[in-house]
Amino acid sequence: MIGLTPTQAAVLAFIEDRLDSHALPPTCREICARFGYKSPKAASDHLVALEHKGFLARDPMRARGIRLLKPRGIPVLGTIAAGLPADSLASRDHQLAIDPAVFGIKDRSNAFALRVQGDSMEGRSIFDGDIVMLESGATPRHESVVAALIDNESTLKTFLRRDGKTWLRAENPRYPDLIPAWDLQIQGVARAVIRHLPP
Amino acid sequence: MIGLTPTQAAVLAFIEDRLDSHALPPTCREICARFGYKSPKAASDHLVALEHKGFLARDPMRARGIRLLKPRGIPVLGTIAAGLPADSLASRDHQLAIDPAVFGIKDRSNAFALRVQGDSMEGRSIFDGDIVMLESGATPRHESVVAALIDNESTLKTFLRRDGKTWLRAENPRYPDLIPAWDLQIQGVARAVIRHLPP
DNA sequence: GCAACAACTATACATCCGTTTAGCAATGAT
């Protein structure tokens, strides 16, 4: 009863995909076409289950009357204790409801965000409390701001490329100025800095 | 042929409203119900006209197959030459596709954005090229960042309230430090700072 | 073994929905 079965999770993921690509939730028969079902009742049953478990609400007797209840957004990962960002995606505490396509991130599954702690990037005008949206799997350029995994902690650094060699420059005196970039986990390339000014 | 008739503009506005409130475009008959039409052909005709004029695209034979082509966003007003932000809304050159509700702006018609020029707000860590999202009609608090109209030019200032009197503090040496805030046009209160890092 | 549940198939129904055909009234341009 609690939690989603693999099939239900797949249907929910398909609905989310369609909202990304077509901006419209799918119909029952479009769900059937995606999964090869031969009866619309199959998709309808999954929607009933997803609604009963609180993942979506339906407008009865309305075409495409599906509304997702858990709002979709970009996961905001605070200080990452260990592992890749993908591992921390499960703990979706905070979500940033901004379309990553605004900042040139085409695949939203590669987008994540970090809340900046401390003055690691004062030199690049990124300050404590700012939120940085990053793209994982992207290739950084010279002087790109990247999130790097050092000592099991994720910190922002400036990526440098010179004479075919790559370095990371820390903008914080607590870290050494230059760190070789190979053998390091670069988790993502920063695409935007967002600062919310509370009223 | 060029431009929208008042009726067509009303239908387009209704579609935009429905996308905001229900996240789904309306059906032809829902448009009829809104405007009192007694035949679905009336709404269908308007959709054909709006499609022909390039404001939307339709998925034929699909329920709610309406996609807006001109993406909705927050107007980005550069340096405002004169007048209120509302006057400049007509020149929607750039649009910021970020939902203002993320930053606590409930009514999106009150949201607008400014691209920061110069170092007017270095003291508040807002730099040249940053985009500031603002809310018009809001009441600023002590030390809120506001856009004020001075000498027919829109600039960012810090709003100060002390002993019942209100002042504006410029964070740029080119302007006087303190300006009385009454008799001045405060165009909006800054809610967020956004910096796009190009790849 | 048996009940409960998940995950479907097959068929069917009533409604929803986009579209078509035909026509009317008002307006403005040629």
Place this chain on the structure above:
DNA sequence: ATCATTGCTAAACGGATGTATAGTTGTTGC
């Protein structure tokens, strides 16, 4: 005066859509 455009009504068609009924298969828990 005539024609084109806009903005609708009326009626209807067929595909699209959500839902219901009845049944099948396999898995899990007791």
